[in-house]
Amino acid sequence: MKYIKSITLGLSFLLILFGLLGCGSESSTKKTGEAGKIEVDNSVEGDKAKKELIDKISLISEQNKDATNKVGYLESEAFITLKGDFNLIAKATGSAAIIDMNDGEHIEENIELLTKDVNALSSGEALKASKLLNSGKTIYEAVLMEDLHQVMESIDVSSYDNDLSTFINLNQDITSIDEISNEANETEDYIKDYTYKELDRLGLLIKEHENQFSSTEIDSLNSVIQNLKSSIQMQVNILQEFKAFYIDDGLEIEDKLNSAQTDFDDAANELEVLESEMGVEYLEEE
Structure with missing residues (x-):
């Protein structure tokens, strides 16, 4: 009887064991199926x-x-x-x-x-x-970065591509008030036709994709655009002083120039921080 009991217990153990293995097999099959x-x-x-x-x-x-x-x-x-x-x-x-x-x-x-x-x-x-396609980083690199850096190059007073600097360099030896005034008008018109419109376009692009960026990234991008607009507006104010008729706002040209450069530097520094945090790098074409 003792052996029969042992055999019975042994069979019971095996049945339980096989039952567990069966459950495991079923679970494994289920997981594999999923x-x-x-x-x-x-x-x-x-x-x-x-x-x-x-x-x-x-x-x-x-x-x-x-x-x-x-x-x-x-x-x-x-x-x-x-x-x-x-x-x-x-x-x-x-x-x-x-x-x-x-x-x-x-x-x-x-x-x-x-x-x-x-x-x-x-x-x-x-x-x-x-x-x-909906990643802020990807959108910035593909859609915004190149154009943003190019317009920044044109706004940087120390750049060869800056319209105010070009105007001053080309007209430093001209003594005719009318000629200088005409050149100032043409330069201002060009800035308004290109730089102003480009900044507005980039601002609209940022707004269009604002859901793909974090709130911090959007704030930084908008701040960059705003500082660039402030810089280029001050440069236009400087150009107006070379016209035959202009309204004197009481500010010296040097102060205006420093203000324009400060706004640009603020934009450049903020963009540099943003790009670093996003893990992107702008490489200028040689």
Whole structure:
């Protein structure tokens, strides 16, 4: 009886053990099934993301072809928009393609390269790229950074590209009041037609993408734009003193110049901190 009892206990133990193993096997199968489902879902989502990327590129190609067929090139505003949309996709997908010239052939060549690169993406890579399209860092690098640094170069009083500095250097030997006044008017008009509008455009772009940036990043970007506007406005005020008729605001030109440079330096320093925190670096073309 003792042995029968032992055998019975042994059988009971084995049954419990096999039962546990069975549960474990069922759980493992369940987990494997869930993992497989996630993998399939990601694959489907990735394929969908890739198709959406290709559709975006196709739309860009159509816009370029329509413009090229009509006038041979894109209008300035249309080109800026197309360039931003294209370079954002290229940046998100890790493609070397880039549009930086308003030339139909150049644009189509890069569209072909980007299309090839996107088609080569795996489902996982396409899904990751799709998410990066809404990343503040990616948007800044692809859409804002280059244009922001270029307009800053034109606002920096110490830069060769600065319009006020160019005006002073070109007119330092001119004695005709009318001639200097005309040059001052032309320089002011150019600043208003380009620099003012470019700062406004960048401000609108920042607002358009504000949900993709943190509140701190948005505050910094807006502060940079505001300081740049303040700097260029003071430079315009200086230009007005060279006109035949102007309203004396009581400030010396040197004080105005220092104010313009201080506002610019504040913008440059804040942008440097922001880019460092975002982990991006602007490399000037040589």
